[in-house]
Amino acid sequence: MSHGAKEKLHDRICYTILKAPDHFPIDTGMTLEKSFLQMHADLAEAFLPTEEACNSIGVLLDRSYASYQSANQKEAIKLLQIIESYLSGRIGQLPVVDLGK
Numbered sequence: 001m002s003h004g005a006k007e008k009l010h011d012r013i014c015y016t017i018l019k020a021p022d023h024f025p026i027d028t029g030m031t032l033e034k035s036f037l038q039m040h041a042d043l044a045e046a047f048l049p050t051e052e053a054c055n056s057i058g059v060l061l062d063r064s065y066a067s068y069q070s071a072n073q074k075e076a077i078k079l080l081q082i083i084e085s086y087l088s089g090r091i092g093q094l095p096v097v098d099l100g101k
């Protein structure tokens with residue numbers, strides 16, 4: 001795992017928690033969709049695709065985005081906070097996620 005890429009993903013998650021779903025600065029061109037696409041790109045840099053954390057974080061990101069799209073901001077933020085806690089070392093492992101859902 002790349003330490004710099006991990007920090008980049010962590011920072012983007014924190015930024016998204018603060019700005020999503022619709023408080024991104026207009027002059028940046030950032031949107032909710034773009035933010036999640038960038039988090040997925042950061043994820044690919046931070047972890048090997050075969051690492052369990054990569055798969056779990058990817059599923060949690062997808063679920064968070066779906067929650068924002070269905071106007072469930074509380075659930076969306078909760079999922080991002082789980083990832084952020086893992087990346088910052090406050091929790092030692094991610095919750096088990098069903099990769100099929």
